[in-house]
Amino acid sequence: MPSALRRKFFASSVDPQEGSSSSASASEFGTAEMHLQDPERYAPHGESKHAQNEVTADQASEEVPNEDAQAGVTQAEAITLSWTKSSMIGTYALMWSIYCVNAFQSNITSNLSPYITSGFEAHSLLPVISIISSIMGAATYMPLAKVLNLWDRTVGLLIMLVFFLLGLILSATCNGIGTYCAAQVFYAIGSAGLIFCVDVVTIDTSTLRSRGLAYALTSSPFIITAYAGPAAAEQFYATNWRWGYGTFCIVLPCVVLPFFGLLRYFRSKAKKNGLLKPKAASGRTFKQSVWYYIIEFDVLGVFLLTAGLALFLLPFTIAGSAEEDWKTPHIIVMLVIGFCCLIAFALAERFLAPVPFLPWELLANRTVIGACLIDATYQISYYCWYDYFTSYLQVVFGTSLATAGYIGSIFDVVSGVWLFCVGFAIKGSRRFRWLLWIAVPLYILGIGLMIYFRKPGFSVGYTIMCQVFIAFAGGTMIICQQVAVLSASDHNNAAAALAFLNVFGNIGGGIGGSISGAVWQHTLPNALQKYLPADALADWETIYEDLATQLSYPMGDPVREAIIKAYAVAQSRMLIAGTCIMATSLVWMFIIKDVKLTKTQTKGVLF
Template sequence: MGLMNRIRPGQSQSDNVTTTNVSTISETPEAVTSFANDDKDPASKSPEDGLHGDDAKSANEVPTEAAQSGVQNIEAVTLTWTKKSLIGIFISIWFVYLLNAFQSSTVGGFLPYVTSDFGSHSLLNVIDVVASSMTAAVFIPLAKTLDLWGRAEGFLIMVGFCELGLIIMAVSKNLSTYCAANVFYQVGFTGLIYTIDVVTADATNLRNRALAYAFTSSPYMISAFAGSYAADKMLADIGWAWGFGIFAFIMPLVCAPLYLLLTLNLRKARKQGLAKKEPSGRTLQQSIWYYLIEFDALGVFLFAAGLVIFLLPYNIASSAPHGWSTGYIIAMIVVGFILLVGFALNELYFAPVPFLKFHFLTDRTMVGACLLDLTYQISYYCWNNYFTSFLQVVNYLSVAEAGYVNNTFSVVSGFLLFLVGWGIRKTGYFKWLLWIGLPLYIFAQGLMIYFRNPTGYVGYIVMTQIFISIGGSVFILCMQLAVLATVDHQHVAAALALLNVTGTTGGSIGYTISGAIWTNVFEKALRRYLPESALPNIVDIYGDIEVQLSYAKGTAERIGIQKAYAYAQTRMLAAGTAIMCLSFIWVALIRNHNVSKMSQTKGNVF
């Protein structure tokens, strides 16, 4: 769970009180709305601006009546909390991001050794395909949870998933148990960051949101090197299982302040009469049916199952008894495809409350941003999963050193996010940054193809990572800002959920492409480059990074392994670079919104 697709912004704070032009917010919850210029004083606005003067003021002193209860509750909170509470929220968010950044960096160092302990180093992508596909299916129900139940409730549920995943990981004794735990772990931490990003959007106006996201994402600069060092020490001294156990202990302590701040301020809002807790009037059976419909349980199942079953064969076909002709490989592809078609038909014609908000897809900015995220994630994860393994085997780096190189993105982008956020705040526009970042990103990824060889200097790889970080910093903020600029406050969670669904699905596809290339290319390359004396051990070499590292520098076996890595990685990078070229079309679709003239939130926000 790297920075590039988990940074989904964080925030900052200020005394600005933004006002929402009520006339621009549709009474229909599903409507995608635009926002009026809020530069003018409310009293001076013309009649077509909607409410004005005292009417506008009173409308902005109460939560939006047409919004769902979770949105009304958070608006009540921002209308009643103090500046100290606002600052406390951002500090709490910063520490949760710090925990996520540190565990992400550390666990990234564990993973090749966890799978190698189970003799399955080459199944890295299989684990991530399953977890990413399940995670992609969670965002929309989680958005519903945040809107129907509340931000604090959704946050608490995700903390529970994190805890469950970490504990099961710590005690897992086989790959299947670890894989199941990894699903809970990735769903939990990805959902946790998504929830925090929604809260950040609740507590900021659009003009400052990119800067605020930069602030809450800044812990990645701290954890990049510390996490890699910790992974190295834990593997050497206490083992990866205790590493997961330590994070399971720390997790509740770090997350408690944010949960308490949200719940205590909601209680305060209820005492002041701005938030109400009304009984549903439903029986238990009626409530179960109601939430099954609201969360589109059938759609979630069809999407998650279809994505996993359809993508998995591309990672395991090479190890099947008869390759692509194996019966269960063909069956999985067919069944997965049928489930995905069934999902589409269910969403279009049968679901009372669709999993996806199809009306969002009528807005070209939403479509462009989501497709950019999809392409970006596919491109990145085509090659990244075996990057640290490559650095250790080919460039002779330690676990910590490989982590430092891999986390170049985290360090550089952590700083550049502030510059991007500042640029957006000063100009009010963000699209110009995309036209700068996109060509640079493609150029840098193309350079990695040239420098990814056994005789290459690792410093050149670091240089390309810096260039990639510049482009990534732009994508991270601008994609989120683009989707948020197309909706009202009622649909913030849904818009971010749609962006996360497409991005995480892109990650799954990227893992699948990477796995397909790896399983179909790497072992064949090993047979080509290894000396005949090493061929009897090819299964162990293929499946265990520690066996790969056991061959001394300069030996025929080590050189053969290095050449096989370079051969496979070059093809992964070529695929990722080619796919990323589609992004020029997606950026062209995005409107050049002036976010400084848009209002979305209420109360004491940054």
């Protein structure tokens, strides 16, 4: 194992430089002391007093926040310059706890969702809910990154907690599919935003070289919750599924508020130490402030993006239920207006926005473009088949809710462990692109094999094997994408760069959900009508809409066998679409530069 991998995870002030060592630092102590006594006498040959003063100024700048950066970035640097290693460890423990609670509730609610929608006789609406959630998540990242940069990391954290709790409360109390869908919008904004805030703080508190390892640590709770979640979901379903949401209304604030308080405490400490100067009055009137924030938060851009995605993606899912399918006028109108809104968004960001979301030079960076394209392609491919995966396992293989959840959680367990290996590999090699060359082909192989093994008659073990391949590859890609976009930006633009990556990912998830919904609605009803016995043909709509009805027929029953055949056809087409789309990533991975991770971005006591 390379010696670099055996070094401590934590570094102080800046990234370690090539060839540096503690012994070298110790040997230079005496020289530094003599410089203080007589800088002219002990200066290296040819070095002037002016040059020494420049070095001293550079060293001093490393010990104070960058005042030219945005307020949120300056405050983050002041915090890491004010705390100790034990404080930093405590912060990571709290971030780990937030990830743990979020992963646990996400695992529970994702397993309950098919039954909740079936209870409202709307099982086929799963992709619609997924699309809306993805769209709202994508629309959240841009303004949230602005909040974190313009104001404070803790302000964004508190806002997202409120949205998260509102979504959980509405989900726990809903009595119809409309309220449930609205609840999922608030839930999607809060959940995605809260984790984004934690990820940005992870950027603030880690070196570029160790960032992959830091992300592996904060996301490791998925290893624990992957198997606890499905078992808990089964118990909640057996008693009262509403408590699957209500429980976390109590638990979530218990882990988020201490994290909020810790960051606030060290921000206050930084002010007392003189690292943060008092904020000067803006001098703006109320109307001027409103206009200022409209410009800064790019309200026009956010509106165009959200409207464009919603209007363009939803028709792919709802067209199947329209009377004239794709010929229905409102379906055509939605597609046209949605496409025009997306074009208008791109043009507005390039030519009209006084404060664009990201600097144009960063948007044109090939590493950023390549990473975002891989993320979008990966998410499209994944959500082409994932939304109905646990339903497929229960119907085709006769697994229980818990067992289906366990199989669906293989990704979380395997990738959670594997991420540490990826983090160490990036930290040791100081490069990440070589990992993509392994991960992308492996992911394509995993999905491709599922096309073959999804047929009735094969053991569920083959599906589990494919899930393991997908987990190894998917976990590697996720870390490499994040490190790639962050390696191309500085600390001032890091939150925006990460938000940009997440926007692409959410858009990809929305497109994948649209494809999944379109395939489901255009395949399963026809397949059911083709394969169902004559005495059950009149009930095909009830069977189509309700998972519980599908499972009510025992294995071996002619109706159940017909349902299994219909599922196999639908799942096959979803997987073929996912495999073909993912194949384009073989091109995207060559766009990314082979960046060496030696750049210093952050200051203070770091991971």
